[in-house]
Amino acid sequence: MSAYGAITTRNRPSGPLASTLWHCKPRTSPSAKYLTIHHLTLADALTHSGLLQYLHTCFAEELERGMTYPQEILQGETYTQSMFEGYFFGADVLLGVVGEGNLPDGKNDGSVVELSLDVARNGRSWEESVAGVYYVKPNYPGRSSHICNAGFLIPPAQRAKGFGAVLARSYLHYGPRLGYEASVFNLVYVNNVASVKLWEALDFEKAGRIPRAGRLRKPDGSGEEYVDAWVFYRRFDDVTSVNEKAS
Template identity: 70%
Template sequence: MSAYGTVTRAQPATQLAATAWRCTPRAGAPTHLTLHHLTLARAAALPGLLAYLHACFADELERGATYPQEVLPGETYTREQFEGYYFGADVIMGLVGTGGAPAEDGEEVRTDVEQARAGRSWEECVAGVYYVKPNYPGRSSHICNGGFLIPPVQRNKGFGSVLARSFLHYAPRLGYEASVFNLVYVNNIASVKLWEALGFTKAGRIPRAGRLKKADGIGEEYVDAWVFYKQFEPVQQ
C-alpha cells in the first residue's frame, strides 16, 4: 500500500512481442537475452516460475540492501504478497539466449517462453525480471516505475544493463510517457552509473532514505537515495 493506496492499472489488451538483446561480449558468456512480456496469468501458466521468482525476491528482501520492504524476524514474505506487489501490472522477463546474437537490440523474435527456455530449469535460464507499473494513480499514471531483480546465480554477468536497456523499449510500448525511480540508494553504485548512462536525470536526493543492512552483514546504516527521472522517446509506429 502506497501513500496513494494500491496503484494498479488495467492489463494491456495484447501481449507485446518478445525481443532479443545483445550481451556485452565476454569469454564463455551468453551472446544475448530474449525478453518476454508477462502478466500474472501468463506467469501462472508456466509451472514453477512464480515459485522460483518468489524465492529470489524473498532472498533479495532478506539482503536488505536494494528494496525498502522489510521482513521482520519470525515473519515470512508470502507468495501472495509477492504476486500482489511484483505482478501488479506488467513484468518483463529475460531468458539467457541460445544460438547466435541478434543483428541489433530489440529485434523481434517468434518464440514463446517455453520455446526460449529450451528444456532448461528456471535457475539456468532466467537472467532477470523487472516490473513496469504506474508510479502514481489516475492523472499521473502515465509515469511508470520499474523494479529489477537478478537471481543470485546470474549476478555479475552484465545482465542488469541488458534489462535496463530493454526497459526503455518496453515501458513506452506499455503506454507510459516517462519513468521515475523513487529510491536508488546512493551506495548502489552500479545502478546509479547505469541509469545515468541511459540518460536518466537525478531529480533529487532524499537524505537517510533507507535503513539498510551493511555490506558485511553486521548491523545497519541509514543511506541516502537518488530519485531518477526520464522522459521516453515517442514510439515509432
C-alpha cells in the same frame, strides 16, 4: 498498494507485447551472447510450472539481504508467494531469458522474435535460463499515471554477468509501449553504485536526493546504517510515435 491506494494502469495494450532480442556485452558470460525478453502477466506466469516459486524465492532472498529494496522481512515473518505476486505482478512483468547458441542473423536490439517462453527456455531449469526480471507499473495515480516505475531483480546465479544492463536497455523499449511517457525511480540508494552508474549511463537525471532514505544492512554484516537515496527521472524516447502506433 501505494501511498495512493491501488493504482489503475492506463493506456495499457490489450494483449502481450512481442518478445524481443537484446545483445549482451563481451564481458557477459561467454555462453550468453543475447537475451530474449518476454512480456508476462500473473495469469501468464501461472501457466509455467515452477516459475513463480523460483522468482518468489529469489525476491524473498533479496529482501532478506536488506540492501536494495525498502521492504523489510521482520523477525518471525514469512514473505509469502501471494505477497510477492501482489507486489511484483501488480501490472506488467518482463522476463529475460538467456539465449542459446549464436546470435540469429540480422537481429538488432529490440528486434521482434517469434519465440515463446517455453521455446526460449528449451528444457533448462529456471535457474539456468532466467537472466533477470523486472516489473513496470504506474508510479502515481490518475492524472500522473503516465509516469511509471520499475523494479529489477537478477537471480543470484546470474549476477556479475552484465544482464542488469541488458534488462535496463530493454526497459527503455517496453516502457513507452506499455503506455507510459516517462519513468521515475523513487529510491536508488547511493551506495548501490552499480545501479547509480547504470541509470546515469542511460541518461536518467537525478531529480533529487533524499537524506537517510533507507535503513539498510551493511555489506559486512556488522549491523545497519542510514543511507541517502537518489530519485532518477527520464522521459522515454519517441513517445509520440509509439502512442500513435498504439492508437
